[in-house]
Amino acid sequence: MNDLSFDNWTTQLRKGLLELAVLNTIADAPLYGYEIVRRLSDVDHLVITEGTVYPILSRLNNSGLVETYLQESQEGPPRKYYRLTRRGRDDLHRMNQHWESLHHAIGSLRKERKR
Amino acid sequence: MNDLSFDNWTTQLRKGLLELAVLNTIADAPLYGYEIVRRLSDVDHLVITEGTVYPILSRLNNSGLVETYLQESQEGPPRKYYRLTRRGRDDLHRMNQHWESLHHAIGSLRKERKR
DNA sequence: TAACGCTATATCGTATTGACAAGTACCTGG
């Protein structure tokens, strides 16, 4: 029954992580929000909805980590593409490093015991 | 200058993660709060203070993941040891799995591009 | 043409809730 506490924990763990996921998603090539949602939905545990991704993109934009441009589409309204800025790229690099560092830190706590 | 946004991100990322760190710290053998603080302070990025650790221990206790017992000390007030319960051990296992899964997920996003 | 479904963007409000600084209080030894 008390998967409630586990579910809550996973939600907490997503905080910040989704931002990293989004940034990594557009690191290759610019993407528009709707497509980001689709891409991340293919990745286990990173499933995200519009209500979550747009606020994130807004924040990233306000922080100057990404910039946007519009592009016509044959299949609906114009798409707003998000592209990493120079700063975005630098920050992403630091963030990825920090992330790896955290992974290593947790790993070291577990490694100290046998099983 | 805008390391503010980076700092904020790292704070967000700590949400939930500290709980995992604490659980892994006492997985070997029971520890008391003050000692947990010291142990984690040795680990990069996991530095934690009393104001953070005690609320976490409280929550874990209320959720039934840990149980406590007192033990006299020669060097101050009695120490309250925190020990994983059976459920705590099970949950920790799930949590560690989930954590690894997230790490893999982010890794897969990065792997898809070259550099 | 009206209806429908899918592509797309965006915002509101709520549910959480968690991290952390600062301060209180207690114990023991020097």
Added chain:
DNA sequence: CCAGGTACTTGTCAATACGATATAGCGTTA
């Protein structure tokens, strides 16, 4: 008495994730 070990509470400060909802363009079909 002070320093250091130890537990714990209160208050502040945010901030995020996400469901629900509102628009709107375009293509297909009844």
